[in-house]
Amino acid sequence: MTLLVGVVEGDPPSRDVLASRPDVRYVFIDPGSPPPAEAAAAEALLIWNVRSGYLRDHWRDFTRLRWVHAGTAGVERVLFPELATSDVVLTNSRYVFDEALAEYTIGLMLALTKDLQTTLRHQSEHRWVQRETETLSGKNVVMVGVGPIARRTAQIARALGMSVRGIGRTARRGDPDFGDIVAAGALRAAFVDADYVVMVLPSTPETAGLVDARAIAELRPTARLINVGRGSTLDQGALCAALRDGRLAGAALDVMTPEPLPADSPLWEVPNLIISPHMSGDHAGWQRDIAELFTRNLERFLQGEPLLNVVDKTLGYAPSEHV
């Protein structure tokens, strides 16, 4: 008995990272074309190119589908009502991006804190201008989102001598990495004395615009904000206004609205704002890491065991046991 697995190709194509197995046959699917006839028989689907909306557009072709794996942590592009209400299990690539994303986030925090943008601009102008800068040590960071990426970031922040708080779906105390976690309703109160805010939220109806103009208004003018989760979770206009008015010291966005950011967007030129093209998780080797995770899940699927990283299709993400 051979399992037929559809693979919606990404860019770059990634078929060489999937190990061939005698009990599995892969059907590779060009996201720009309708599914080949044999794809209708696929029981599992691995989606590299989550942006294509491929499954939503061709949902009725996949009549035998039982499992979909997304090659991302955030699944808002893969999830749609028909999938959500079906019996098809959705898994994501949670954990694959934690280390790279946490490093990238800490890198952005340090870049803002050490004013690296100005140093690089001075370098391009051949100017030697010494300045005093801040330290992360002794400062605090509010992690908005308490999933595994936020957790790894919190661990490194603690190693750097920062104090950490978390904002999650439900409040709890004494988490080893986040310390006290407060519920989203207490977000504005947590922002009042924040030195850094790091946003690592999935895109769900619940998180849309969670960090809004009123929350941003609570931040001190010395505070800095980093978003590496999803652009939809932040009122981007309110952030830019705060930066332009000097009500916020700095910000870095690896995610934003829209993506890719058009060349004529005013966002590129907002003062003290670093724009990074949604690349924080794209570490060299990510395709192999996802293929390895998929293969582990494939083994479980073939054995009839519970899959790893099952997305709660109502919540819109794979919940931690704690949250």
Next chain:
Amino acid sequence: MTLLVGVVEGDPPSRDVLASRPDVRYVFIDPGSPPPAEAAAAEALLIWNVRSGYLRDHWRDFTRLRWVHAGTAGVERVLFPELATSDVVLTNSRYVFDEALAEYTIGLMLALTKDLQTTLRHQSEHRWVQRETETLSGKNVVMVGVGPIARRTAQIARALGMSVRGIGRTARRGDPDFGDIVAAGALRAAFVDADYVVMVLPSTPETAGLVDARAIAELRPTARLINVGRGSTLDQGALCAALRDGRLAGAALDVMTPEPLPADSPLWEVPNLIISPHMSGDHAGWQRDIAELFTRNLERFLQGEPLLNVVDKTLGYAPSEHV
């Protein structure tokens, strides 16, 4: 009995950070002028502006001097033969800059690794160009120099999932932060499989040009080098040649030769090189931190107790108990 303390002012002036004491009288000295008459009676001298060479130039004026404190970690500008062979005790500001310097160093490592220079250039050009980048996790770093700044950097590097080795004056095994420390003679061998080299050396006759063309030639083309110690310890020309030829992936220099770097130096334009104007230790509050250290030493001096951070005037730095 009042102790007379000379204070060679820096830029910015820092007299307001020194607490007034009934048993101490401060005489503030403009580094551009000869010592005032009363300075001859100073038994202690606090030098903020170590670059001025003030004490060397006016050595014979300070007839009653017993103790000199340098407001820096590196003392090569303060140390000169007459001071070295005298009974005057020299102390430095070791430990004051550890945290800031370690953070800055990690920030430079992450900037190089995540290719932040290119991202910021793309931002200025309004271009959205996603790339894959490396992680620090799983990579190794060779710390050249094993003093407290290197130690703090090593601790953070370990928290980021890196493996760490050290190069010190004497070999030893099983250091909690550096792991195995090899002697400088084994430097080239240690460079062969280095992912990152971080140089945190003082400027002494022993360290001059320690990382030379032959050492740089041992590095892999994927390696990256950061110098936050002193420019004299690195063959800068060899580094630039390696970067220009693509024999090295990247480098960042916070210290170099000469400083300040003149506007017409070719160094500003070397590919994959970040030039930072010797500011890694200049955290907001450094003057207060040095004043606090000086005050603790002043207390000891008045009590006749051994001073903190005594520089070995033969070695040219304050040695750790381990090294």
